[in-house]
Amino acid sequence: MKTFENNALQIKGLAKTYDNSFQALKGIDLEVSQGDFFALLGPNGAGKSTTIGVICSLVRKTSGSLKIFGIDIDQDFSAAKQYVGVVPQEFNFNQFEKPIDILVTQAGYYGIPAPVATERAYKYLKLLGLWEKHDVPSRSLSGGMKRRLMIARALIHEPKLLVLDEPTAGVDIELRRSMWGFLEDINRQGTTIILTTHYLEEAERLCRNVAIIDKGKIVQNTSVKNLIKQLNKETFILDIKGEINDIDAIDGYPLTMVDNSTLEVAIDKDKSLNQLFNHLTNEGIEIISMRNKANRLEELFIDMVGKNLTADEVSEDE
């Protein structure tokens, strides 16, 4: 049954209870439109990886329904899988195989003959900057290269839906930005992308829509723009001339010192900045530059899930 609907992914009442009775998903509903760049956010153990696991068949759902481009996985999971490419969180390729062999083999599992697969493998290895390493054992690749290899592997059968589970975890900022550019390109070419990440700056920069999942439930599902609008506070970083040892408190302007020459202040959106500047001027403090704290989304996220994102609560079921 191949009926194309507007949604790349449609999840209804999806629930998962593991054998140890841990309820990872408590009946979530989620829709991702074709062509979307969608972020699935949540603290560790919230149910993100379980959701991805069900999409790619590594986790068996307890109840609910899931359609991929209109194909119900209960009806024809094999057909639905043709549309999905997955980049998992952990390296899960054979470290003794060469990148070229990993890609051609993966294509073979999708029924792509070796000559076509080899051509595609060359294309993606070049696009992702791995060409020079195509013929060495993959265990000799750097962490960033291994991540890119997993992206190439997920794309080898040219899926219409690409699911990435924290693809830039542990990747340096330069490489992260080049990966962002690559993902934006393939999204522009029509591939729907679902991304889970802990770098909320990443979600804010790349994604149009977002769902926040916490304790197995969707607590927010909207556009990134709408989410940002809900933010009633903005945090600014102020770089000052010279150094100070302390700063007087100002009513309504909670100032904190990041270090001796940097201040941070969280200001309600409807408040004027003039009073703050007047006060600092009176204190003899000269501001030489000011910027938004990058992670606006992080503030909202913390509000919604009531947790510190740096807390490392690893669930063994995820």
Add this chain to the structure above:
Amino acid sequence: MNNQQKWVAFETIVRREIRRFMRIWPQTLVPPVITMALYFVIFGKLVGSRIGEMSSLPYIQFVAPGLIMMSVITNSYSNVVSSFFGSKFQSNIEELLVSPTPNWIILVGYIVGGMARGLGVGLIVTLLSIYFADFSLYSLPVTIGIVLMTSLMFSLAGLINAIFATSFDDISIIPTFVLTPLIYLGGVFYSIELLTGFWKSLTLLNPILYMVNAFRYGMVGITDINIVGSFAMVGLFSALLFFLALWLLEKGSRLRS
């Protein structure tokens, strides 16, 4: 997946399996050949010459078919168990599980990979045995038929072991504590006519006895047991193991959460 795509997926798994054991040939192909050469020298020439005849055959001729079968069994089993468990351990089995490849293709692909190694090593050992003993093949269909079915059966058993295994200990327990004793007590080195009463009855419960005897019949024309019964037993066990392995894959046992 259409039939052509399924064929490509099957071919891919088989090619990957063969590439794996060829890449590590010093671990997979050389040791069984050296072990078997030692068996031939010690049991065939040094000790065998003093034993004389077994079932009216020179001892080297009696023992050679059993040694060939032993290498087929251990290599078919160990190829699938180590490859499949290795994939589970490194999580790269997920590459296959997320793909549309049907479970029966995964199963057949791994089994054919295991048989390729088992039969490959069996062939090398057979060539080696020709150096030590004279053979005139008694029945080609029986020899080929039983060696194929035995290799199939132990490849299936290896896959089931790998599905249940959660550590490297789990993949060495069965070969060490079950397979090796069964092979050594399965009529490789002696005729069961030498046994009496309880021990003979107990040996008749050993499935490897039937395979070794059928293979020996195919090669040199003598057997302690009924050949048709051997084929029936190996066929029945292979069918049972095939459906058990397929059921475990369909269920996602120890593979999907």
